[in-house]
Amino acid sequence: MARLRLPLGWSRGLFGALLFLAACAGQNPAQKVFELTAVYNGVLNPVVEYESLPRCPENADALDVCSNPDVVRAVRKADRVAFAAINGAQAVVRNPSSSEDEVNLALNAAEEAVIRFRQVARSFNLVGGN
Amino acid sequence: MSIAQIVAFFTKLMDWAPLIQAGVEGAMEAFEDGLQKVKVMVAEERDPTEQEWAELNAKTAELRNRLHTD
Numbered sequence: 001m002a003r004l005r006l007p008l009g010w011s012r013g014l015f016g017a018l019l020f021l022a023a024c025a026g027q028n029p030a031q032k033v034f035e036l037t038a039v040y041n042g043v044l045n046p047v048v049e050y051e052s053l054p055r056c057p058e059n060a061d062a063l064d065v066c067s068n069p070d071v072v073r074a075v076r077k078a079d080r081v082a083f084a085a086i087n088g089a090q091a092v093v094r095n096p097s098s099s100e101d102e103v104n105l106a107l108n109a110a111e112e113a114v115i116r117f118r119q120v121a122r123s124f125n126l127v128g129g130n
Numbered sequence: 131m132s133i134a135q136i137v138a139f140f141t142k143l144m145d146w147a148p149l150i151q152a153g154v155e156g157a158m159e160a161f162e163d164g165l166q167k168v169k170v171m172v173a174e175e176r177d178p179t180e181q182e183w184a185e186l187n188a189k190t191a192e193l194r195n196r197l198h199t200d
Contacts, residue, residue, distance in 0.1 A: 026172065027168065027171075027172055028177065030177040030178055031168050031171050031172060031177070031178065034164070034167070034168055034171070034178045034182070034183070034186065035164055035165070035168045037164070037186050037187070037190065038163065038164020038165070038167075038168070038186065039164065040190070041164070041186070041189055041190055041193060042164070044190070044193040044194070044197065045193065047197060048193050048196045048197045051196070051197050052196065075197070076197060076198060079194065079197060079198075083190070083194060086190075090183070090187075094183070
């Protein structure tokens with residue numbers, strides 16, 4: 001499987017640090033979801049740039065600068081899950097009648113979904129970090 | 131691996147370098163912009179405004195539209 005190794009070493013640890021900040025920096029739920037959405041966008045960016053490369057032919061080798069169709073399918077699938085969680089969390093924290101339990105559940109789901117999306121992107125070397 | 135293969139690889143890489151660079155810069159901007167906005171919100175003890183949500187979600191929509199369109 002041909003993979004493009006993007007030079008994203010700058011982001012090592014940054015995603016984890018941001019998610020930690022999102023959980024611990026004294027933010028209210030709306031601020032946390034806002035930051036999680038920004039983190040999600042930060043993962044999306046290099047994923048989108050990878051997707052926009054020409055698709056690898058079946059006989060692609062490691063030197064081909066291209067996007068593997070299987071990788072594209074996997075990141076698209078992971079993105080749908082992450083986006084649903086982020087979208088749901090936004091709806092909950094922006095609704096004044098949401099209960100504290102609903103807010104906590106939505107926050108946890110969004111945080112886990114963003115972490116999972118990043119893990120999938122990282123498994124294909126599309127983002128850096130641990 | 132032959133010299134010709136190495137040269138061909140770097141030629142292709144140079145073609146796509148601006149795109150890769152755009153991804154890195156875009157991700158950095160998304161982080162810095164999002165972090166900065168949240169810092170301001172925390173300092174001002176307020177929720178994101180409708181405009182801030184709209185801008186953030188417009189960026190998400192733009193990226194997702196690109197990701198899910200062949």
